[in-house]
Amino acid sequence: MRFQIEDKVLDTVTGIVTSADSEHSIRAKTLQVLNYLIEHKTDIVSKQAVIDAVWDDVVVQDQVLTQSIKEIRDLLGAKVIKTYSRKGYQWVAPLLPETIQTVAAQVTEPQSTIQARPVIDKSKVWIGASLVVFLLLIMVFVFLFSRSEPPLKVAFLPVQNDVQDSVHTWVPLRGQEQLSIGLSQSSQLDIIDTDHVLYAIERLTTEQRQAYQAGALYPLQEKLDADLIVATRLTGFPEDFQLHYQLQTPFGVEQGIEFASSVDEVLEQLVSKIATRFDEYQPSRSNKNISQFSNEAFARGVAKYLEQDFDAAKPLLQTALSTEPNLLAAKRYLAASFANTGQVTEAIALLKENISRASTQPEQGRELLRAYLMIGYLQINWPQLMNRESELLSAEQYIEKAKQLAEQQQDQLFIAYAHEELGKIKRLQGEFAESANYLKAALKYHQQFQGDYGQTAALIELAKVSNAQQNQVLAEQYLQQAFDIATQSDAPANQVWVLLAKADIARSRLLNSRAEQFAKEAKHIATQSDNPMLVARVEAWFNDAPVYTVN
Known part of the structure; x- marks a missing residue:
């Protein structure tokens, strides 16, 4: 049978794909995969079901099927087949009915055949045929010219997992898949299948692999023919994660960080940002606005902070704040950089500024919590006053305020943190029974999540x-x-x-x-x-x- 798929014609018998200026043949096994998917287009078919149907006589690896899927997408378009995580594939492209052929057959039938039937108004037949042809021409025109630019091709790399425990070992591949599926469902961007990305990584040459392992993304950009490569790194702790991202386009690199209490949430936030940022993307060397510039400086500053290069982190974080004063997370990291280089007074001053700003911004509730908690933490662990008793009382006031806010916001993590810090204060004050009560309460909260x-x-x-x-x-x-x-x-x-x-x-x-x-x-x-x-x-x-x- 012959089907119209967008601007191409597919012959499912001969395996020939014809377009306005080219003609391609589909490999025999790939054609079998294609026909199987079309025959079962109402279903999501598992990889094993396709392999059993097409390669029933031999034992093959999943990668053989992945290659056939890639060939079909290369010939007919990336969106003709949809990948479902851990479920399989489904043919989703519309197969245009052979309306023109049917009408043409009616028009060119021998006169004797037409006369043998009930009387039909020939003028109406011609008018109907003309309308159908006209409508089809409009559909083709809309498809070809409604988009001045093709959708951006996006590839997500496996998520680098820097959460050092055995609980989050699933993050690299499942995180990559979650990002890919999330963006495909929330945008019109052309998402490169994760299997294809992994296969491309495996096929890097020695020289390309060395460059990729050193942090360069251009080898994969070339291999995948991708417009946007997304590299991510997960850091932080349960209930307090950070996802560092790097967006590589042919025109430069953009960096940033997303914060959330769960891995799922922080991945969803990045999907939302990319969908908003690139769905209507037009390549330009001057596409970065002030907010993006600020976020990139912030991301680079945090990277230096995590490397313990606090002096290098400070100017980057200050640059981020110079263009985005309300980026309170950047000010928090700047305060931490000052504290870690012995400038505790300066750190506390910055955190007090965050309290002032966050108090008027309800969406900054967690930054307000952090500021109160950090000031108390600094006063506990880096004594600055001659009167230690007075300093511990001040720390207790800040931590108590953090505890009250955490309870109002029902933030279990920061309730636990506040109990823990209050337990430290009571230990330093020699009130051991009260200290133990706070610490056991903190332990109970941590055990709950x-x-x-x-x-x-x-x-x-x-x-x-x-x-x-x-x-x-x-x-x-x-x-x-x-x-x-x-x-x-x-x-x-x-x-x-x-x-x-x-x-x-x-x-x-x-x-x-x-x-x-x-x-x-x-x-x-x-x-x-x-x-x-x-x-x-x-x-x-x-x-x-x-x-x-x-x-």
Whole structure:
């Protein structure tokens, strides 16, 4: 049979695809795949069902089918077949009825045949045929000329997972698939199938692979013939994730960050941003507005921050704020950069500015929470006043305010954080029973949403309280429980924190050789994880410097 598919004619018997200026033949197996999908166009067919139907006599890998799907899309258009995550494929392109052929047959029938039938008004037949032809011509014209530019071809790379635990090992491929499916459903952009992207990565030459592994995206841009390559990196903690993204077009690179409490939510936010940003995209070297420039400076500043290069992060974050003063997350990272380089007074001043701005912007509720919490955290861990008792009371006021706001917003994560910090304050004030109550409440909140990171921190603090009460057995039990959780979730950062807490407690009991042994174990794990922040914290312990940084 012959079908009209957009501006091409497909012969499903001969496997010939004809357009205005070319003619192509479809491989035999690929033609079988095509016919199978068309025959079952009302269904989503699994990969295995297609393989069983087409390659029933041999054992083949999924990649063989993926290649056939790619060939069909290359010949007939990327949107003729839709991919459904973990379900399979479905033919979705309309197959134009052979209306013209039917009308033509009526018009060119022998006169004798027509006379043998009931009398038909020939003028009406001709008018009907003319109308059908006219309508079809309009449809073709609209299809060919309604878009001045073809839709952008977009490829998502696997998500780089920098959340160091075993819980989020699914992120690279499932995250890539979720982004691709989400954008295909929310825009008219031409999304390159994830199987095709992975296959292209596998087929990079040695030279191309080296460039790609060094961070260059142009090898894949060439291989996929993509207009937009999206590279992403997930960082942060459960309930507090950051998705760093890099958008590579032929005209430059754009960077940014999305924040959300879940992985699904942060991926959805990026899909929304790309759909809004590029669905009506017209390539131009001057397409960046002030907000995009600010977001890129912010993203680069955060990247430097995560590399522990706080001095390099500061000017980038300040640049972002110079064009976008309400980018409160950038000011928060700038405050953290100041704090981590010993400029705590400047950091607190910036955070107070965030409190002032966020108080008048309801959508900045979490930034308001963070600002109160961070000021209290800085006053707890970096004493600045001669009167320590007064400073701890000030910290308690800020943390209490954060707790109240978190309860109003029903933000379970920050309720837990506030309880944890209040527990620290009470420990430093010598009120151990009250401290333990706060910390146990924090632990309970973290357990409710499976916050392994928070559970570890609360257990470490409980161990410190027990140590201050001279209950060494209970302290060791808390630390062992914390280390077991860190090990089960494969979180090296938490393992390091537990080992440094063990080292601190051993040193407080004048067990210096044992303390050094724990610290060396922490250093080994930090080095193996290749995390500069962890390495810096362990080195600080050996140098008798504060191991805390603003995370």
